[in-house]
Amino acid sequence: MSDLTETDKRLVDILSRDSRISNAELADQVGLSASSCWRRVRALEDSGVIRGYTVTLDDEKMGFGxxxxxxxxxxxxxxxxxxxxxxxxxxxxxxxxxxxxxxxxxxxxxxxxxxxxxxxxxxxxxxxxxxxxxxxxxxxxxxxxxx
Known part of the structure; x- marks a missing residue:
């Protein structure tokens, strides 16, 4: 899946800012049905475009000043x-x-x-x-x- 569509790029952009967004909210933001959105995200994961989901840590609160x-x-x-x-x-x-x-x-x-x-x-x-x-x-x- 080397050729990303504009919708794929929007999905990746939104997920990169908030990977905990619900599928329903994500679908709404990109103008897809929930099932279509889920399939597109799954295809992005399967192709390796999305390699995983992470958390962002606060270094100060973790004790790393x-x-x-x-x-x-x-x-x-x-x-x-x-x-x-x-x-x-x-x-x-x-x-x-x-x-x-x-x-x-x-x-x-x-x-x-x-x-x-x-x-x-x-x-x-x-x-x-x-x-x-x-x-x-x-x-x-x-x-x-x-x-």
């Missing part, structure tokens, strides 16, 4: 070391997202911690102990603009 983007450079791109890096990153609750990128850094991590001391422990006790990691540069997140 320290938020950063960490730019990681690897020593080498040895497949075994890269795989070990990826496995380790996937295991850490502090890492909300990880992206392999082009440019000066190899990976960009979205990291949350309770405070600066916890972040320092994350760096020293975890990130810098991964053999593939050569360096990491941290940018603090001051405030979200779009999530």
């Amino acid at each position: 320290f938020k950063s983007i960490v730019h990681v450079q690897l020593t080498r791109h040895d497949p075994d070391k890269v795989s070990a890096f990826i496995r380790a990153i996937r295991e850490r609750e502090e890492v909300r997202a990880c992206y392999a990128t082009t440019g000066q850094s190899d990976y960009h991590l979205h990291v949350v911690c309770p405070d600066l001391a916890a972040y320092n422990r994350f760096l020293e006790d975890f990130l810098f102990r991964i053999p593939a990691v050569a360096s990491a540069q941290t940018n603090l997140i001051l405030r979200p603009i779009k999530e």
Whole structure:
């Protein structure tokens, strides 16, 4: 399902803003019957356009007052070391997202911690102990603009 119709795009847009919307309300907003809307959403799920539904957490209320983007450079791109890096990153609750990128850094991590001391422990006790990691540069997140 690579060619999305305008209705499909509207469905995806509405669901991306509120995935808990009822099927009846969603159908009403896009001008479809409830059964037709359900079938279209199901087709979007089956085709992989919609991969899943998530919740958006409030970092402050979860106790994560320290938020950063960490730019990681690897020593080498040895497949075994890269795989070990990826496995380790996937295991850490502090890492909300990880992206392999082009440019000066190899990976960009979205990291949350309770405070600066916890972040320092994350760096020293975890990130810098991964053999593939050569360096990491941290940018603090001051405030979200779009999530």
